[in-house]
Amino acid sequence: MPSEYAKSLGARLRAIRTQQGLSLHGVEEKSHGRWKAVVVGSYERGDRAVTVQKLAELADFYGVPMSELLPGGAAPTPLGPTPKLVIDLERMQQVPQEKAGPLSRYVATIQSQRGDYNGRVLSIRQEDLRSLAVIYDKSPSDLTEELINWGVLDPEARRAVDAF
Numbered sequence: 001m002p003s004e005y006a007k008s009l010g011a012r013l014r015a016i017r018t019q020q021g022l023s024l025h026g027v028e029e030k031s032h033g034r035w036k037a038v039v040v041g042s043y044e045r046g047d048r049a050v051t052v053q054k055l056a057e058l059a060d061f062y063g064v065p066m067s068e069l070l071p072g073g074a075a076p077t078p079l080g081p082t083p084k085l086v087i088d089l090e091r092m093q094q095v096p097q098e099k100a101g102p103l104s105r106y107v108a109t110i111q112s113q114r115g116d117y118n119g120r121v122l123s124i125r126q127e128d129l130r131s132l133a134v135i136y137d138k139s140p141s142d143l144t145e146e147l148i149n150w151g152v153l154d155p156e157a158r159r160a161v162d163a164f
Contacts, residue, residue: 006046008071009055014044016062016069031061063126085129085160087122091151099150102135126160 017027017040024037024044035058042048043058050058059066087107092100110124111117126140133140144161147153 003046005071006049008046009050009069010044010046012069012071013040013058016064017044020062027061035061085124085126085157086154087124087147088152088154089120089122095150095152100152103132103147103152106132106135129161 017024022030024041027035027040028037039048043050055069056066059069087103089107092103092107097104106128107122110122110128116122129140129143133143136143136146138146141161144153144157148155148157
């Protein structure tokens with residue numbers, strides 16, 4: 001019989017997952033099998049004990065502070081899905097090379113690794129934006145603003161950066 005604490009922790013895990021629009025199988029797919037649907041489901045039901053290490057890893061996977069998963073505080077903050085970071089490759093062609101050079105090289109590397117040459121847009125991860133910020137010697141939020149000003153990133157991307 002699961003303890004009340006385990007049930008409460010499980011309810012918070014489920015709330016975070018559903019706020020992000022993920023099914024249990026979606027978690028397994030998004031994590032490339034790292035988090036099995038049956039295991040996450042058993043954590044959510046309180047049927048299986050979760051270690052602090054695993055809880056920290058789940059918090060990292062969901063992109064939330066670990067404190068959001070722990071019972072006893074306020075309800076989890078409604079997150080909604082994090083906006084995607086999508087580079088408009090057509091608009092990037094219009095940015096002067098001296099500005100867009102590092103971005104162009106980074107995008108070309110990602111396209112090569114993914115075999116993704118659709119030519120119009122490219123989705124990047126938050127980690128990619130952090131790496132680009134280092135290359136440009138800017139904070140992720142400052143680089144996001146610059147990319148928005150260049151027209152290569154949608155203004156909704158500000159919300160994704162706020163989630164850092």
